[in-house]
Structure formats: C-alpha cells, structure tokens
Amino acid sequence: xxxxxxxxxxxxxxxxxxxxxxxxxxxxxxxxxxxxxxxxxxxxxxxxxxxxxxxxxxxxxxxxxxxxxxxxxxxxxxxxxxxxxxxxxxxxxxxxxxxxxxxxxxxxxxxxxxxxxxxxxxxxxxxxxxxxxxxxxxxxxxxxxxxxxxxxxxxxxxxxxxxxxxxxxxxxxxxxxxxxxxxxxxxxxxxxxxxxxxxxxxxxxxxxxxxxxxxxxxxxxxxxxxxxxxxxxxxxxxxxxxxxxxxxxxxxxxxxx
Amino acid sequence: xxxxxxxxxxxxxxxxxxxxxxxxxxxxxxxxxxxxxxxxxxxxxxxxxxxxxxxxxxxxxxxxxxxxxxxxxxxxxxxxxxxxxxxxxxxxxxxxxxxxxxxxxxxxxxxxxxxxxxxxxxxxxxxxxxxxxxxxxxxxxxxxxxxxxxxxxxxxxxxxxxxxxxxxxxxxxxxxxxxxxxxxxxxxxxxxxxxxxxxxxxxxxxxxxxxxxxxxxxxxxxxxxxxxxxxxxxxxxxxxxxxxxxxxxxxxxxxxxxxxxxxxxxxxxxxxxxxxxxxxx
Numbered sequence: 207x208x209x210x211x212x213x214x215x216x217x218x219x220x221x222x223x224x225x226x227x228x229x230x231x232x233x234x235x236x237x238x239x240x241x242x243x244x245x246x247x248x249x250x251x252x253x254x255x256x257x258x259x260x261x262x263x264x265x266x267x268x269x270x271x272x273x274x275x276x277x278x279x280x281x282x283x284x285x286x287x288x289x290x291x292x293x294x295x296x297x298x299x300x301x302x303x304x305x306x307x308x309x310x311x312x313x314x315x316x317x318x319x320x321x322x323x324x325x326x327x328x329x330x331x332x333x334x335x336x337x338x339x340x341x342x343x344x345x346x347x348x349x350x351x352x353x354x355x356x357x358x359x360x361x362x363x364x365x366x367x368x369x370x371x372x373x374x375x376x377x378x379x380x381x382x383x384x385x386x387x388x389x390x391x392x393x394x395x396x397x398x399x400x401x402x403x404x405x406x407x408x409x410x411x412x413x414x415x416x417x418x419x420x421x422x423x424x425x426x427x428x429x430x431x432x433x434x435x436x437x438x439x440x441x442x443x444x445x446x447x448x449x450x451x452x453x454x455x456x457x458x459x460x461x462x463x
Numbered sequence: 464x465x466x467x468x469x470x471x472x473x474x475x476x477x478x479x480x481x482x483x484x485x486x487x488x489x490x491x492x493x494x495x496x497x498x499x500x501x502x503x504x505x506x507x508x509x510x511x512x513x514x515x516x517x518x519x520x521x522x523x524x525x526x527x528x529x530x531x532x533x534x535x536x537x538x539x540x541x542x543x544x545x546x547x548x549x550x551x552x553x554x555x556x557x558x559x560x561x562x563x564x565x566x567x568x569x570x571x572x573x574x575x576x577x578x579x580x581x582x583x584x585x586x587x588x589x590x591x592x593x594x595x596x597x598x599x600x601x602x603x604x605x606x607x608x609x610x611x612x613x614x615x616x617x618x619x620x621x622x623x624x625x626x627x628x629x630x631x632x633x634x635x636x637x638x639x640x641x642x643x644x645x646x647x648x649x650x651x652x653x654x655x656x657x658x659x660x661x662x663x664x665x666x667x668x669x670x671x672x673x674x675x676x677x678x679x680x681x682x683x684x685x686x687x688x689x690x691x692x693x694x695x696x697x698x699x700x701x702x703x704x705x706x707x708x709x710x711x712x713x714x715x716x717x718x719x720x721x722x723x724x725x726x727x728x729x730x731x732x733x734x735x736x737x738x739x740x741x742x743x744x
C-alpha cells in the first residue's frame with residue numbers, strides 16, 4: 207500500500223539541477239534508506255515532503271490523513287531554546303492540538319517511556335540548551351516516535367552518536383515500524399548500522415538516482431555508472447564499504463589510496 | 464522640583480487612579496504573557512517597530528478627530544501585518560523594522576505638530592500618561608485583553624510548537640504560517656493597548672523585559688509565563704503607585720522596576736556570581 211509517492215519531482219538551485227523527474231514510492235511499513243553524495247538533495251527531499259521546500263515541478267504526494275514525524279538534522283547553532291526535554295518530546299505527541307499542555311499522568315508515562323527507549327530518561331527535566339549533540343539526537347528520536355506517526359522522516363539521526371548508540375537507535379526505528387507499521391525514510395551517509403532493517407535504498411548522485419534493494423543498488427557497477435567514475439563497493443562480514451569518491455568520507459573503513 | 468516619593472495624600476489619590484490600576488494590571492497580564500512568545504519568536508525588535516506605527520496611527524486619528532485607541536490599533540495592526548508578511552526571516556525582519564520604525568515615528572510627530580490641541584498631552588502617546596486613563600480606554604483594554612487571553616489559551620500548544628520547533632511542527636501538520644500571522648495580530652493589539660498606558664517608546668519594558676528576565680530564570684512552560692506576568696504586574700502596578708506619590712510620569716518607575724527584575728535575573732544566573740543555572744548559553 208503506497209504511503210508516499212514522488213511524482214516527477216524536479217528541483218534546481220540556481221543553475222544547479224538537484225533532481226530531474228525523480229519518481230519513486232514508499233509503502234506503508236517500508237524502511238527506505240536515503241543515501242548519496244553531498245549536495246544531491248537528501249535533506250532537501252525531507253523538506254519538500256513536509257512542504258517547506260517548493261519544487262520546480264512535480265510533487266510529493268502523501269496519502270490523505272497520514273501523519274508525519276520529522277527529525278531535522280542536528281545543527282550546533284540552534285541557539286537557546288527555553289524548553290525542557292520532556293516538553294519538547296511531548297510536542298511530538300500533542301503539540302499540534304489546541305489548548306495548554308496540562309500535566310497528566312498518562313502523558314508523563316508516555317514521555318518517560320519514549321525517553322527510556324532512547325536511553326535519555328535522566329534528561330527529562332534538562333533544558334534543551336544544555337544537551338550535547340548526541341543527547342539532542344536521541345531526544346529528537348523520542349519526540350518523533352512518541353506520536354506513532356505513519357511516516358518518519360529522519361535526517362541523519364545517527365550523527366553525533368557513538369557506535370553503540372547508533373545500533374540502539376537504529377534498532378528502535380525497526381521496532382517502531384514493526385509495532386506501528388510506520389514507514390521510515392532514513393537519511394544516512396552510512397548504510398551499515400541499518401543494513402539489516404533496510405528494505406530498499408534510494409541512492410542520489412549528481413548524475414541521477416537509483417532505487418532498489420541494498421543488494422541491487424550498492425554495487426560497483428551501479429555506483430560507478432551513477433558517478434561516472436570508478437567506484438568500488440566492497441562487502442566484508444556483512445558490511446558495505448564504498449571506496450573511490452571523497453563524497454563518502456563518512457563510510458566506515460574507507461581506504462584512502 | 465517634584466519629589467520622587469511622597470505618600471501624604473495617598474488615601475485621597477488612590478480612587479483617582481482606579482482606572483489606571485485596572486488598565487495597568489490587565490496590560491501586565493497580557494503583556495507579560497505575550498512577551499514570552501515575543502522572545503521565543505525573536506520578535507523583540509519588531510515590537511518596537513509595531514509600537515512606533517501604533518503611535519503614528521494614534522496621532523493621526525487624534526489629528527482628524529477620531530478615537531485615539533482605534534487609531535493606535537489600526538497603526539499597530541498595519542505594522543504587524545507588514546512585518547508578518549514580509550519579514551518571515553529574522554535578518555529580513557530586522558532591517559524591515561528599522562525601516563518602518565523611523566517612518567512611523569516621523570509620521571506621528573507630523574500629525575502631532577499639526578494638531579491644534581494642547582501640547583502637554585501630546586507626548587503622552589510616546590512616553591506614557593499618569594492618571595488619564597478614561598472609561599472608554601479601560602473598555603478597549605478589557606476587550607483586547609480578553610481577546611488575547613482566549614486566543615493564546617486556545618493556540619498555546621501549536622504556538623509553542625511553531626515558535627520553538629518550526630520545521631517539526633510543520634511536519635506534524637501545524638499551520639505555522641497561519642499561527643505566525645495570528646500571533647502578529649495579537650501582538651499588534653497588545654502593543655496598541657500598551658502605547659496608551661506607558662507610551663510607544665517604552666512598550667518594550669513591558670512586552671520584552673519581564674519575559675526576558677523570566678526566561679533567564681527558568682525553562683518551565685508554567686513558571687516562565689507565571690514569572691513574566693508577575694514581573695510585569697509588579698512593574699506596572701508598582702510603578703503607578705510610586706508615580707502617584709511622586710507626581711512624576713509613570714513610565715520611569717515602570718521601566719526602572721522592570722529593568723531591576725532583569726538585572727537581578729541576570730545576576731542570579733550569571734556564570735560567575737549566579738546561584739541558578741538554567742543553562743543554554
């Protein structure tokens with residue numbers, strides 16, 4: 207069942223063409239990894255889906271009535287936000303509803319549970335401004351999941367996290383979609399932490415895009431063709447390493463020869 | 464020379480300023496409340512622009528013989544809608560406000576210069592009036608206050624969401640642009656009310672200073688507005704009562720008390736001397 211359809215989405219920034227008639231669909235409950243070089247519009251795609259980025263032509267069509275949670279990319283210049291962690295998480299639950307957020311025990315339980323899931327329950331009463339990058343990322347994940355959305359748009363939710371936390375958070379996305387049937391659109395530089403959960407990969411490159419299973423897309427020939435240059439995709443103990451373009455500086459185990 | 468404090472005739476003076484006290488308390492309530500959102504939405508400077516155009520509107524209406532409060536509202540709503548429409552980004556907004564502000568001030572001064580009435584009352588709109596709040600003005604203030612309180616009460620959560628976490632709020636279905644417009648209208652109304660009491664030049668002391676002090680002391684969704692309203696209340700009501708004893712304009716008392724709240728809040732939260740750590744900066 208299709209949840210989101212990209213319908214010939216076309217976008218340029220000045221003379222730079224970002225996408226040319228990009229079309230694909232995400233089904234309910236699907237885990238889609240969005241990978242690609244810098245400047246290929248990964249974050250922009252999430253903004254276009256929520257509607258803060260206008261397209262030149264084409265559209266992203268969401269199933270009517272479907273709810274979205276968005277995890278923005280972490281910025282260090284976010285500045286001072288006078289809000290406690292528990293209140294930020296709660297916004298994901300009922301921030302769109304009218305009225306004052308009166309304290310209630312059922313809400314408090316949900317917030318505590320969501321924070322526990324990301325190993326951040328001890329941060330509940332902390333001000334947002336006091337969090338480290340990694341703590342903020344985890345709080346963002348809790349905020350996104352607490353509302354049980356139909357679609358989770360996550361912009362590099364693993365950045366700033368250590369390896370163990372990357373695995374915990376990745377697993378959480380998988381649990382959430384199994385529990386609620388949520389679809390996940392997951393922007394990442396490195397497919398490895400989520401490689402066991404991903405149904406398909408959408409790979410964006412300056413010269414086009416490719417969508418398919420990890421096995422189909424993460425191939426030397428496919429990426430070489432996308433980049434118009436020699437790219438080696440190496441598989442080792444279930445991990446995938448891409449070698450040959452400096453756009454993949456974040457890939458673990460990259461070899462600079 | 465007038466004395467700063469003289470309370471010998473206090474029991475006879477209080478009944479004369481009942482209207483001012485009611486107006487001041489209402490203003491402190493809505494001003495302290497909306498101030499919290501003014502700061503979180505980064506609209507502090509915009510308030511100044513709105514208040515100058517509010518002054519211009521009041522002065523023009525005075526000149527052409529219409530209701531001054533209505534003119535004040537027309538002026539501030541015009542400014543609020545211009546800023547709300549054209550200044551969605553902070554940088555754009557700042558220059559826009561800086562362009563609008565002197566224009567509004569000039570327009571207002573022109574209207575006052577052409578006004579044939581007594582000069583003594585003219586600058587009340589800029590620097591505030593002592594005890595001259597009349598019944599119709601109180602009526603306006605009550606109407607504005609009730610409107611603003613109800614609107615903020617209804618839109619509290621989406622307003623907080625849109626103000627502090629805009630893109631996530633958009634994704635969740637909050638009409639962030641609509642909320643922004645609505646807020647500018649509410650702000651315009653409150654500014655128009657404040658201009659009547661403490662004057663266009665000093666509106667910030669009520670709409671920004673108390674909230675700024677409260678936001679230094681807490682990040683609680685309940686305590687920040689409660690403190691902000693309390694600081695504003697003490698500043699205005701205290702300012703009126705003190706002004707009564709001294710026979711000086713109310714404004715310096717209000718601005719000084721509200722400034723003291725901010726000063727104390729900064730000292731309490733300073734990294735070196737402070738005893739409260741809310742964090743974030």
